[in-house]
Amino acid sequence: MPLRHLFIDWSGDLGFRFGRGSMTHLVIAVVSIADYGGFQKLIADLRAERGLHKAYEFHHTHIPKTERAAFFDALRGASFGAWVLVVDKQRLPESFQRRNQYTARKSNECIGVEASA
Numbered sequence: 554m555p556l557r558h559l560f561i562d563w564s565g566d567l568g569f570r571f572g573r574g575s576m577t578h579l580v581i582a583v584v585s586i587a588d589y590g591g592f593q594k595l596i597a598d599l600r601a602e603r604g605l606h607k608a609y610e611f612h613h614t615h616i617p618k619t620e621r622a623a624f625f626d627a628l629r630g631a632s633f634g635a636w637v638l639v640v641d642k643q644r645l646p647e648s649f650q651r652r653n654q655y656t657a658r659k660s661n662e663c664i665g666v667e668a669s670a
Contacts, residue, residue: 558589569642569650577643585634592631599627 562582568575586592600609603623611624642650 555587558586558592560584560586565640565642569645571643575642577641579640579642581638581640583636585636586632588632592633595627595631599623 560583563580565576565579567579571577596611597607599605600607603620605620611620613621616624
């Protein structure tokens with residue numbers, strides 16, 4: 554099996570105290586890239602073409618719409634896989650929520666997230 558680079562990002566928290574700080578959803582996204590060197594070149598070329606600093610980060614919520622559009626246009630030429638898992642934590646059984654409140658609180662503490670569980 555060929556080597557792949559995986560990038561993982563998440564949004565939300567592990568808590569179950571809805572209405573008191575916990576998010577109702579947990580979203581986990583994974584991007585898989587087989588040709589990481591080619592992908593790096595694609596991004597470097599895009600930065601150069603747009604006159605951006607070589608370390609410029611294309612962070613969706615912090616970039617202008619024009620940069621966002623250029624980024625997604627450039628991705629059309631890239632080969633990658635992407636998966637997103639969306640968990641509506643309110644739909645998990647109460648037994649699961651109770652059992653996992655302690656684990657959620659400790660996990661949040663370990664990764665530096667303010668406890669909301």
